[in-house]
Amino acid sequence: MNLLNTWFGNWRSSVVGWLPAIATTIALVVLWEVLVEVLDVQRWLLPAPSVILTELSDSFGLLTRHAGITLIEIVIGFAVSVSLGVTIASGIVWSRTVERSIYPIIIASQTIPVITLAPLLIIWVGTDIMSKVIVIVLFTFFPITISLVSGLRYVDHEMVDMLRTLGASSWQTFIKLMIPSALPSFFAGLKVAAVVSVIGAVIGEWFGASSGLGFLMKIAGPQFQTARVFAAIVVLSILAIGLFAAVVAIEKWVLRKYPPTANQVVRLGES
Amino acid sequence: MNLLNTWFGNWRSSVVGWLPAIATTIALVVLWEVLVEVLDVQRWLLPAPSVILTELSDSFGLLTRHAGITLIEIVIGFAVSVSLGVTIASGIVWSRTVERSIYPIIIASQTIPVITLAPLLIIWVGTDIMSKVIVIVLFTFFPITISLVSGLRYVDHEMVDMLRTLGASSWQTFIKLMIPSALPSFFAGLKVAAVVSVIGAVIGEWFGASSGLGFLMKIAGPQFQTARVFAAIVVLSILAIGLFAAVVAIEKWVLRKYPPTANQVVRLGES
């Protein structure tokens, strides 16, 4: 199958395959450094990568400590979002009435700026981890829900009929056919959510927190510690990439068990 | 096909079908009103729906004028996002090297809090419509890209082989098979993006704007015109629901031309 590459290449080729990516990243960082130098951009506006790197190593302990707290919020928020998204999506797919009743509400929920919600949140749930979890959930359940609905909806109706002839109840059809065939879409939603959860946590921490990377950025900003803000962004990016990679790893593992068709990926550019 | 409902029911049943949705909405609004009354929630914290409604009608002209400006930003930002998302997703699916090089960058882009970007944005692109478009794009291209990648990736590889035997080039395979079969996923991404673009515009307007609903909320907030803030949220929600409905309408139209399987939707709850 030369047209297709198997999901799991061997390790050797994997490492070689990453070289261009690493090269690109390094090139971009160097370009940034040079541009900051050449255009004489002040470091309090946009610090050069070297400055950020120095800050990263200087504040390593501080950053990792706060990153740990942010990560805990994200994990909890993400778990809540997945449960919520699966529940809502199931309801939407299950009945048109549920769909019509719930869609306007969940869409409206996405248009509320957190800054408006903040007073209510702080007054009703306080400024502990709960309020951050709520903000993360607000940011992440929507892509999970929409993607899952799409996946559940475009199921092969001939398969549905087949299962019915075997005596499947609606519930069995849902569990044994619709869920497995919605997995690729579901994971697309999870990938978006994984990344967005990071910014959700930052924003949650912006409004009332005493720790976490968002808090760190909030207090570093007015003190014009731009390098620290960017160092926090670097840590956040690593966090986001890590979460994304984790979702991709789980996706690979699950989709090896539940392949949508053959267990292969089409790569047009590599024949 | 009793197991299945066709996409397009007739109008009559459509109107009847919306009744539960309308009922739910009204019920929620009434509940809100009663709760605000009973719990004696102050109107600067959470105004009752009646207060918001009054504000809506009082400030109708103001709200629609600003909503128009926000809408223009959204439409432009959305168009840019779709182009960008399609380009990036195509690159990612086309080659693993592109995928590996670009993923870390686009993920990192999602972790940059707009508040950090704001000084740079203001200095580099000013505070005109461009800066809002950039924020909207930052918010929306990611779900579009990820969903489209997922759709393009899980294409039936037997279909790819079939097209190859007919002499299809990689490009033809992409256009004639992968794009059509990715449409459901693509639209899932568009739906998320449509809704998220609204909050993107608000946040874009938060940092440097002299008009738009975000601007209106920003100046109303500190003045304790909470009713106006919520009135703006109502308008934003209507905007988001409208955009979402527009994407759904386009989806229906396109997927009637490019049905993923049969032109039907499975509804488990309605036999």
Place this chain on the structure above:
Amino acid sequence: GSGDPEDIVVTLDWFQNANHAGIYEAVDKGYFEDEGLNVSVVPPADPSAILSLIASGESDFAMYYQPDLLQARNEGIPVVAVAGVVQRPLNSMMALKSSGITRPADLAGKKVGTPGLPWNEAMLTTMLEADGLSRDDVELVDIGWTLNQSLMAGTVDAVIGVYWTHELIVLENEGYETNVLLPDDWGVPSYYELILVTSEKTVKDRPEMVEKFVKAFNKGYGQALDDPQGSIDTLIRLNPDAEIDEAVDRAGVDLLVPLWESNGQPVGSLVGERWDSLGDWMKAQSLIDTSVVPSDAFDSSFGD
């Protein structure tokens, strides 16, 4: 000063309010024009980006806060103050009258809401210590930007980080009586809440322009001083779209007027000792490095 007027951009610290009455008077009465300056006054796109805009030359002048200026200089941002506007701290601690809190000592065991910024926390610490308590005697709650709401809702007993010329009035208009504790009454050095800021480069390259600008600027505040309510009329007239909350600003300007020339200092003055005392206090609170030289942070030569 002859020939084409010079285009000047001034960025405000916040949306147009009573604090800005003087600069709009200067615009309205043509004081800037008289100096050959074509001034446009804009609200900030992002308040936290203002000093960056000044340093990068995007904006010529800005109104900003003295402590923040020192913090910016601590990070090497080349900005300087060229005139004082509000000559006392506006930032204060506030509690509902019903709470019975009238001095820092009353806060023992109470919940204090802060916006979560180190600056406010340092201020609170000093105020507590001035009245015989320590930071640990109160519970600090970071409530972000929801100070008023939290206070009104009773989630916290007191808040720090609110303006006694703005929030106080807002709360009163909402029907809440409050007690205000001023930081400079409780050990915090009296500082300039609002100053006129420009960049070191502007001061060096265009001193005459700065001179002319500050002159007209101070004249504007002088005019506002003479007719406070008239200046609010001007403010509203020049900013029809700004949704100015008249009720708050009319009351606010009366509180502000005495602050524009407090301690017997004329409008616009900058006094060196006050920079030193604030600098020393900030250093003691580790808000800035000891290497920061407060006297470099301002240039009072233009106000004369």
Place this chain on the structure above:
Amino acid sequence: MTSTPQASRTENNESVDSECALLSVSGVGFDYDNAAILEDVSLSAERGEFVALVGPSGCGKSTLLNLISGVLTAREGTIVSSGLVTRTERLGNISYMQQKDLLLPWRSVAGNSRMGLELRGIGRAESDIEVERLAGLFGLTDVIDSMPWQLSGGMRQRVALLRAVLPDNPVLLLDEPFGALDAITRRSLQQWLLNVLDTSNKVVLLVTHDVEEAILLADRVLMMAPNPGRIVAEVEAKFGDSISESDLSTSPEFIELKKHILNLLSDQENIQ
């Protein structure tokens, strides 16, 4: 399995042709997009009967099986299978092997095969025994853990057949079950099917394009005509319960019957 309690219910239903008919279709009509696909189709089969259905491609054979199984709802007419009258009652109580194999791509051969048993709540261990019992006969032992995309076309068809026949239903609808199988594999599965029928008194309704297959296996061959689909002829074909084609295919009666049916078939297509 549940035929006894429901059979008594049928007594009250007047549209049921005969009490001993296990499967009875009468006056069924069906439309797609306002075009009549089936019109007044009636047939019935008694316990132990093997009925074959032949007809030109597109005449509505699969549609008829979809109606009987309960996948589709008839515009008019009644369908009763072992006393089950409504569409939803019949669903799950008739074994139906569709024309497409419709294997779930994420389930192995074993996983797909045991689907029907699983849906009835039969435990994994028990259903695995059932699957293994037939896997050898179906030639699937070697690929029992393979995924559908690793199978040849004929293997897929056999998995679909295995899945359909494992639940023990009184009526078996088979839509071209052997179409993708070579002659030898086909022969052995045909023989197995005849044995099942012999020992269990089920009804088999077989759609096939192979006229010889229809004659060899069925007790009766029904001929469908298209536009709209309807049954136009019924031919008795009693050639015993064991197939040894070498004897039959040269027998004059067999050749005659085959010619007869082929003529009927070509009449249908010419008229159309």
Place this chain on the structure above:
Amino acid sequence: MTSTPQASRTENNESVDSECALLSVSGVGFDYDNAAILEDVSLSAERGEFVALVGPSGCGKSTLLNLISGVLTAREGTIVSSGLVTRTERLGNISYMQQKDLLLPWRSVAGNSRMGLELRGIGRAESDIEVERLAGLFGLTDVIDSMPWQLSGGMRQRVALLRAVLPDNPVLLLDEPFGALDAITRRSLQQWLLNVLDTSNKVVLLVTHDVEEAILLADRVLMMAPNPGRIVAEVEAKFGDSISESDLSTSPEFIELKKHILNLLSDQENIQ
């Protein structure tokens, strides 16, 4: 269409069996997951030759066609078709009707049928004429604008066949092209195929489970055995270019040949 320039290239390639062979497969081996599926498979066909390939289900017939068409790459051996040696050269220059119909769900019958022409840059108008020319013969005129999900199984198969044969390639690989068709429709398409071959000097390689079909259509019948797939027998079968089964099926030579092939087939399965 592009055979002339590429044919000259073949002269230099030593692994090509004979210059007049339009299709030549030699010593081909293929593995899936380290299990040998095909081992040392060789065959060749000259212009105008009709070769049938029979063998037990799962023996590797479809895999062989995938290799010839260029969908798969052989582990060893050479495949040359009208001078095209590499896999990518062959792709698109051999007409291949796969065992699954693989119709694009969003294209109508006409849209699916003209796919091969469209991919070659042939304009809509021109390709529509081509499609219409054959649609009548294929019995697809009535459903030309229908979508795949509105078709019966046999119709889908005919669309797949039509799509495969429309591009004018010198080699035709057909994997059970008539499996889902009734006897009469099948007969007319078989006859059409024979006519095409007669007039165009193409090579047809037909995979079928129907031994009679193989004998009736092909000049030679190749027998494959499984584990690993290989060609174990070759039988000449010259029964003329026109089919009138009524005459043939009773002829003693026909019956003898059929028996012979069936015996070969059952030997394969017993060994396995």
